[in-house]
Amino acid sequence: MPELPEVEVVRAGLAPALTGARVVAVEVRDPRALKRHEPRDGSAFAGGHGVTLSPEAGRERAGDFERRLTGAVLGTPVRRGKFMWVPIDQAAPESGIAIGTQFGAPSALLAHLGMSGQMLLRSHEAPDDRHVRVRLWIEHPIHRELRIDFADQRLFGSLAIDELIPTDDGAPGGWGGLEMLTAETARGAMPSFSSRESVASLIPAQARHIARDALDPAFDDARFAAALRSRTVSVKTVLLDQRQVSGVGNIYADEALWRARLHPELPGLGVGPRKARELLLRVREVFGQALAEGGTSFDEQYVNVNGEAGYFAHSLHAYGRTGDPCDRCAEPLRRMMIGGRSSHFCARCQRKRSS
DNA sequence: AGCTACACCTGATAGC
DNA sequence: TGCTATCAGGTGTAGC
Numbered sequence: 001m002p003e004l005p006e007v008e009v010v011r012a013g014l015a016p017a018l019t020g021a022r023v024v025a026v027e028v029r030d031p032r033a034l035k036r037h038e039p040r041d042g043s044a045f046a047g048g049h050g051v052t053l054s055p056e057a058g059r060e061r062a063g064d065f066e067r068r069l070t071g072a073v074l075g076t077p078v079r080r081g082k083f084m085w086v087p088i089d090q091a092a093p094e095s096g097i098a099i100g101t102q103f104g105a106p107s108a109l110l111a112h113l114g115m116s117g118q119m120l121l122r123s124h125e126a127p128d129d130r131h132v133r134v135r136l137w138i139e140h141p142i143h144r145e146l147r148i149d150f151a152d153q154r155l156f157g158s159l160a161i162d163e164l165i166p167t168d169d170g171a172p173g174g175w176g177g178l179e180m181l182t183a184e185t186a187r188g189a190m191p192s193f194s195s196r197e198s199v200a201s202l203i204p205a206q207a208r209h210i211a212r213d214a215l216d217p218a219f220d221d222a223r224f225a226a227a228l229r230s231r232t233v234s235v236k237t238v239l240l241d242q243r244q245v246s247g248v249g250n251i252y253a254d255e256a257l258w259r260a261r262l263h264p265e266l267p268g269l270g271v272g273p274r275k276a277r278e279l280l281l282r283v284r285e286v287f288g289q290a291l292a293e294g295g296t297s298f299d300e301q302y303v304n305v306n307g308e309a310g311y312f313a314h315s316l317h318a319y320g321r322t323g324d325p326c327d328r329c330a331e332p333l334r335r336m337m338i339g340g341r342s343s344h345f346c347a348r349c350q351r352k353r354s355s
Numbered sequence: 356a357g358c359t360a361c362a363c364c365t366g367a368t369a370g371c
Numbered sequence: 372t373g374c375t376a377t378c379a380g381g382t383g384t385a386g387c
């Protein structure tokens with residue numbers, strides 16, 4: 001389920017189960033699901049991105065991941081765009097560090113769902129789902145024993161333990177944790193370590209190049225508009241560029257462009273200042289509606305933490321509707337490839353000239 | 356520096 | 372039936 005609304009549905013679904021839970025065991029069934037995980041002082045076996053993992057490198061990677069996560073106490077999951085991470089309490093016996101020690105950089109369990117990743121919340125005795133690659137056995141003070149199963153058919157997604165570093169702008173790393181903290185303080189409780197950690201202005205080192213997403217309060221609209229209007233590539237390519245704005249994927253790019261009446265091939269340079277602002281508005285609008293409907297699911301592939309599909313596929317105006325009449329002007333929708341991805345649009349009401 | 360093409364995977368479906 | 376080609380919601384990087 002992998003664009004911003006789908007990832008947020010997963011994050012919110014995981015939050016109550018993970019916050020304050022202890023990882024009692026970790027089971028890596030397929031080390032290829034850890035392709036972003038760098039073993040701490042490994043390096044005995046190379047095997048970075050794109051390189052097929054040797055059996056030795058796979059075992060080393062899995063072993064390091066299991067050791068560093070087992071025993072960890074988890075915080076509230078945080079999300080920026082399509083990246084999600086769960087802060088790991090430093091009190092965890094991760095590396096034999098005693099409670100209260102200030103040594104050791106803060107770290108998090110980082111997750112990306114890729115094209116087909118799922119995070120499934122299951123009871124300890126529940127039967128296997130298909131394509132489970134990594135399994136966490138956790139114990140929660142209230143919800144007791146649970147399993148978090150990371151299932152991923154295509155293996156473009158991944159889990160990793162990553163270092164947390166300060167954000168460039170000093171604002172929180174992403175969304176999540178903040179509402180947890182306010183709920184705690186509203187109850188008069190002292191914020192826990194985990195919630196304080198999650199609202200800290202930290203981000204996994206691997207996600208440092210990912211821009212804030214369109215729903216982030218600290219997103220800089222003017223900066224995005226300027227960047228868009230300086231690019232020769234198509235407006236759709238810029239929308240998909242996670243360094244400019246994150247969270248937008250192929251579905252919501254097509255939907256936002258349809259709503260803004262912008263032709264996907266229009267160069268960024270050709271988008272006027274007003275249209276640039278409107279485009280952000282449309283991205284937020286479609287994200288908000290998709291979120292309210294539980295995200296977009298075309299089949300059983302994309303589901304929430306309970307394995308349930310979202311309903312937003314019924315509300316799509318452009319994506320996957322080639323040949324259908326445009327909901328605004330009845331012109332049959334067309335499809336073309338842009339940057340290797342299929343794009344769906346109305347050639348009549350989505351203008352190549354911006355107003 | 357900016358841009359394009361491709362690699363990384365499995366599985367469903369269409370056409371022969 | 373069984374082959375091949377194409378397509379799928381994403382990202383990182385090599386090479387121009």
